[in-house]
Amino acid sequence: MTETMRAAYITSYGSPDVIQYGELPVPAPGPTDVLVRVDVVAVNHVDTFVRAGAYATSTPFPFVIGRDLVGTVVRSSVAEFAPGDRVWCNSLGHDGRQGSFAEFAVVPRDRLYLLPEGVEPAEAVAVLHAAATAYLALFRTGGLAPGETVLVLGAGGGVGSALVQLASAAGARVVASCSPDDFDWVQSCGAEQVFDYHSEVPASAVDVWIDNSGRHDLEAAVPLLAQGGRIIALAGMAARPVLPIGALYTRDASIRGFVISNASAGDLADAAKLINGQLAAKRLRARTRPALPLSAAADAHRQMESGVRGRILLNVSGT
Ligand SMILES: NC(=O)c1ccc[n+]([C@@H]2O[C@H](COP(=O)([O-])OP(=O)(O)OC[C@H]3O[C@@H](n4cnc5c(N)ncnc54)[C@H](OP(=O)(O)O)[C@@H]3O)[C@@H](O)[C@H]2O)c1
Incomplete structure (x- = not known):
């Protein structure tokens, strides 16, 4: 695996102009973490608050933005996940955890969930947050x-x-x-x-x-x-x-x-159980906009702040 990855990140708070797109080191998972190759991410209002510094939370710079991802496990030393598993997370990018807008993300095991069979990554990521x-x-x-x-x-x-x-x-x-x-x-x-x-x-x-x-x-x-x-x-x-x-x-x-942002890992796991059941039953849907590339992350934040309708998604795989 390469040592660096493409990522959308910030080194200071401010307008969408502070979002940079470039190379960062691939993060190293700890003993209770999983390394995930990111397929698709979504933009939420809270992402713009964190980027602007309007929501106080720990963001060690350079800080990869974004909360949600659907991706594939590439490295895991925990029993619950194996390489090749399709997974999702909706609690990165705040409280000291680096975000999801990158080719790879480290996810704590208790914040990662399996994607149900038959659910498309884009349809899932649009509803996670x-x-x-x-x-x-x-x-x-x-x-x-x-x-x-x-x-x-x-x-x-x-x-x-x-x-x-x-x-x-x-x-x-x-x-x-x-x-x-x-x-x-x-x-x-x-x-x-x-x-x-x-x-x-x-x-x-x-x-x-x-x-x-x-x-x-x-x-x-x-x-x-x-x-x-x-x-x-x-x-x-x-x-x-x-x-x-x-x-x-x-x-x-x-x-x-x-x-x-204050929800415990247990609360989020309870939510994930319900979300997975509803996704698998095709009873949870969102309206989405045509997906953008990861390089358009700053523009995606501008669109979010201008009030466009429909979830904004970014395709990361293929970036
Ligand atoms: N507390 C939390 O943990 C948490 C988590 C997620 C989101 N949020 C917050 O929840 C809000 C909604 O998030 P979202 O992702 O659903 O945003 P969104 O997709 O942009 O939806 C906002 C909705 O509000 C409607 N709206 C605007 N003005 C209105 C009015 N005067 N009366 C009734 N409806 C009105 C909009 O309708 P039109 O399209 O017709 O304008 C739109 O449907 C945001 O403020 C977000 O920051 C909080």
């Missing part, structure tokens, strides 16, 4: 039970689509807002009722309320909550909503926030 986020929001943080009603605002995006798919698969009733262009898609994901977020507000009682747009209009949200309702905060770093506290506590309601 969003679906794990949706699992944490709905089940670990939200305590969603079958038969409950979930309101998903901004359901046309990556996390929103995954929330709708996982909640409906779990037997919840899903009400969702999106642009009219996305009505068909969001209904095909499992939403029972869709409405246009530009002009309408929901009317029914809600057990779990999730706003992917990050606006968090709590004056509208709290009166909609059923007794024991949960508002899950996962977006909107700059939002400063007004909270009608009386309407909250008299419903036994709560607001709980989380970031996937």
